[in-house]
Amino acid sequence: MTRTPAPAVFLSLAQARRITVASAGPSTADTDTAAVLARLNAVQLDTINTLARAHQLTLATRTRTSTTDVDTALWGKRDPIAFEYPAHAAALVPLHHWPLWAFRRRTSRQRREYPAPGLRKTILDEISSRGPLTLRELRTEREPSGWDWGPTRTAVEFLLWSGELACTHRTGWQRQFDLPQRSVPEKFLTDALTDDDCLTTLLTHAGRTLGTATSDDLADYLRITTATATRLLPDTPLLTTRVENWNSPAWTHPDALPAADQPHQPGEPAFLAPFDNLIWHRPRTTRLFNVTHTLEAYKPAHRRVHGYYVCPLLAGDHLIARADLTHHHDTLTIVRTSFEPGPHPTDTAEHFARACTRLQKTTALRHTVIADNAAPPATVKALNHALNRTRAEQPHP
Incomplete structure (x- = not known):
């Protein structure tokens, strides 16, 4: 032994x-x-x-x-x-x-x-x-x-x-x-x-x-x-x-x-792919981040809790939100999202918007939209405000 x-x-x-x-x-x-x-x-x-x-x-x-x-x-x-x-x-x-x-x-x-x-x-x-x-x-x-x-x-x-x-x-x-x-x-x-x-x-x-x-x-x-x-x-x-x-x-x-x-010197907030190395082993993810992450893509739609292709949002050294993401033509779409307990919702929305901007560049998409039923109305409103602020800060082409 x-x-x-x-x-x-x-x-x-x-x-x-x-x-x-x-x-x-x-x-x-x-x-x-x-x-x-x-x-x-x-x-x-x-x-x-x-x-x-x-x-x-x-x-x-x-x-x-x-x-x-x-x-x-x-x-x-x-x-x-x-x-x-x-x-x-x-x-x-x-x-x-x-x-x-x-x-x-x-x-x-x-x-x-x-x-x-x-x-x-x-x-x-x-x-x-x-x-x-x-x-x-x-x-x-x-x-x-x-x-x-x-x-x-x-x-x-x-x-x-x-x-x-x-x-x-x-x-x-x-x-x-x-x-x-x-x-x-x-x-x-x-x-x-x-x-x-x-x-x-x-x-x-x-x-x-x-x-x-x-x-x-x-x-x-x-x-x-x-x-x-x-x-x-x-x-x-x-x-x-x-x-x-x-x-x-x-x-x-x-x-x-x-x-x-x-002190961790993180880059910009980033969405992690469901298969990202940082979250490979589900028990480890729960132990470290107090977040239960599972891949639901292969489940029937009615059994999914968070969505089809769910990407956790990493900000600093915490997972602060998750979003079911897809794209159509040149647009990144937030199908469903939820915030984790902890950070103030306004702060999470700001991190979320910056991560969307980063993901647009990664995937060569031009726009981000949030489905009306992606989250409770107050959350959707906060996210749209944060996205608008982030767009206004971007340099014009």
């Missing part, structure tokens, strides 16, 4: 929250897509495009660029900066992290879904001779498309997971699958690390990204078992930590500690 060492660090909840936002949240220092990806270690991908793609919002919120700029940095240049891998669900991972996922590639080759030799050879030979291909180009005419996983898609996914295929580029939203020896630099193309070496390094990276986190938080970040994380964490440089009101022991990266006692 693994025993957690006695705590070396004691943090208040406010300090833990400050460390977390400084480590994983938007920062005034962020400018480059590759640098942000390296800081986060993985950025989740998702097909929902109600407002923008998940990876676009997560990265653009931190780089202060547009969603188009993000995709150009990822896929618009000859040399890739990331590969796609089931790191935390489907995710973009820094290209130089390829060696660290050898443990999952080895495991994938042992799973029962791993393709039979004949199908495996057919797909690899096809890509070898024709060059990078999309799933649409690999499927036979008799196979289902879209969400359905026919034999070809199942085989391709597991060949991606096993490392026999790689995806470092997309055409539109279509993944291009290629042989890793043609798409991953040779210096990274190795499975030499042991499973424990891979996981110890990845836990250290996750600890740096999260700042301070429990074993369960760190395990969720990598989608490994909590037991595995607990066993290996003593071998990392992370410091054992006790956080106020947390029932489980935590771990803190030494580089994150200075932020505990420094």
